[in-house]
Amino acid sequence: MEKLINNSLLPSSFYLDHDVVKIAKKLLGKYVFTYSNNQLTGGMIVETEAYSGTDDKACHAYKGIPTKRTEPMFENGGIAYVYLCYGMHFLLNVVTNKKNIPHAVLIRAIEPKIGLDIMLKRRNKKIIDRTLTAGPGALSQALNITKKDNYKSFLSSSIWIEDKNIIINDEDIISSKRIGVSYAKEDALLPWRFRIKNNNWTSFPK
DNA sequence: GTGCGGATGAACT
């Protein structure tokens, strides 16, 4: 087994910044990996959304009270919050900020890099295209992320994020409204969805 | 115990 922890691993301090929007932007261009069933898969993050705690109506933690589902968000930053949506899709969130400040970044799409054949198999596909990992449910399936990864640290050896020194400039980031949160009224209009410009692996522009 | 709605994706027309 190759060495999983190396010096490009994002340090825990990265996740503790108080500005979840900034973290959401900085996560673009980072690599996320999972290692499960002796299979290594990973790719570059190309699309994220920020969810900002109790001030954000679209955030699960808006009411400020942790429930069994949302309590990972109230933990110290640097762990995964994996949540089952619509009974069939797992959504991968990166918990940020300090304990009891429920901020999270939803990973919406990656550009597949490592273990493409494994991802194709998991997705039951034959051809590599954007549907392989574009969309939070799709990428979770490709990386085999399930509820078992809830609470898991991004400094662990089964799921982690690396910094490959890829710099995404502000002008290469497209921000737009978040998806599927129209119930959040005015907060649904916040431009807290971030994509890498001209990247073919984001979910289709809306 | 029960009802209901959701941070979706894929396959349709």
Added chain:
DNA sequence: GTTCATCCGCACT
């Protein structure tokens, strides 16, 4: 653009 598959957690009774 529309539809539907499908299930856990939450907010009630």
